[in-house]
Amino acid sequence: MRRRTFIQTGALGLGAMALNPIGSLGKAGGKPHRNLWATSVFPPPGDDARMAWWREARFGLFLHWGLYSILAGEWMGKTNYAEWIRNNAHIPLDVYDTLVARFNPVKFDADAWVGMAKDAGMKYVTLTSKHHDGFCLFDNKLTDFCIRSTPYKRDICTAMSAACERAGLHQCWYHSIMDWHHPDYLPRRDWEAATRPVDGAKYSRYVAYLHGSVEQLLRNYGDIGVMWFDGNWETTWTHEMGRALYDLCRQLQPNVIVNNRVEGWSQAPITDPLGDFRTPEQQVPATGWPGVDWESCITMNRNWGYNAHDHDFKSVGQLIGLLVETASKGGNLLLNVGPKADGTFPRESVDRLAGIGRWTKVNGEAIYGTTASLFAKAPFRSTTKGNRIYLFLTDWPTASLALPGLKTPVREVTVLADPGRRPAVATDGAGRQSLGSLGAAPDPVCSVIALDFDRQPEVGAA
Secondary structure, three states: OOOOOOHHHHHHHHHOOOOOOOOOOOOOOOOOOOOHOOOOOOOOOOOOOEEEEHHHHHHEEEEEEEEEOOOOOOOOOOOOOOHHHHOOOOOOHHHHHHHHHHOOOOOOOOHHHHHHHHHHOOOEEEEEOOOOOOOOOOOOOOOOHHHHHHHHOOHHHHHHHHHHHHOOOOOEEEEEOOOOOOOOOOOOOOOHHHOOOOOOOOOOHHHHHHHHHHHHHHOOOOOOOEEEEEEOOOOOHHHHHHHHHHHHHHOOOOOOOHHHHHEEEEEOOOOOOOOEEOOEEEEOOOOOOOOEEEEEEEEOOOOOOOOOOOOOOOHHHHHHHHHHHHHHOOEEEEEEOOOOOOOOOOOOHHHHHHHHHHHHHHHHOOOOOEEEEOOOOOOEEEEEEEEEEEEEEOOOOOEEEEOOOOOOOOOEEOOOOOOOOOOEEHHHHHOOEEEEOOOOOOOOOEEEEEEEEOOOOOOOOO
């Protein structure tokens, strides 16, 4: 079922924005529905000092880019592929390897990429240093299957980390635990069992390679905000291995944040879950996770990697709606772009980032550094910051706006897009507060009203 636009649904209609699954497998990329990182045992919240910038940020850019971008989602006449194309289209390894000689993103401009993220109001960038196909966008000294072997040759991660530092954004790395290329990674794909026998493969050698790769990512590119792991669901990757990898990251950079997809398989129930934050994919949890750090990763269209045939992009209004919904539930939004092989963003992504940026320039203070809504039930989304509550209004009221359950008297009201407008506050005989005389909506997508109080506001049952 297709989702209606953010304007049509309004704040209440958003609910848990559960989006359609991507292709046959999911994502970041395309995991089976054996969701080891969504267990009932929550990882403990990360320590406050280390997590402070991430909780303040609320909004980041996800980038899925690699050899698969060259194929642009198409193989043998079928056009429904993306970053999982080697596996899903059953491309032999020796054929896929020929893409290395074709990867030459001469239009890649790290400052332009980071600049678009910053202008959109994003505070961090998470790049696929290596996806499941095993190709590394950095100059990995442990393999030739990396950017060094391409015509381009220049280290993408060096360029991105330098651009992020110049722009004041946090550089983060996505890194796949799964690897379809390394000779020691197990298990093999079922469809290539005949052409890639497991004789001589030793998984412990692959784990050493993984550790060595991560060590380079955390030693050679400055301060890294997040190590965002993925591809951890196969039973060869165990809880003990996850613990060792998490500890390695923290030893190399004590302040780095590690997501919970570092977690591995365990035959016994896991009582010491790993990771600093949870990673719901293609959805915003219905009620968020109070007391737990989390980040929803969501695509702009239907795919993570570039697919030239996928023009099913969410509107600017829908994407703003996702940002509002995640913040109002106390989470972060990691919004994905799949760059083209030449190093440019699809035009649809560029336009949407610019549209989001126009909104965040006016209303960003209602997102950054806020906490989840205090209202149990209300005709709007909201966030809280100190002695201020922000109301997100998609359905702008023509008359009054009830503030259900608000106990603390409102001292002042400000419309962020029209600071000179000061709606009046009315209180009835039962102490119920409401706003009146709102006038016309100042923003066609989502207008934000700030309520200021003399103390931290309290909201009870409506």
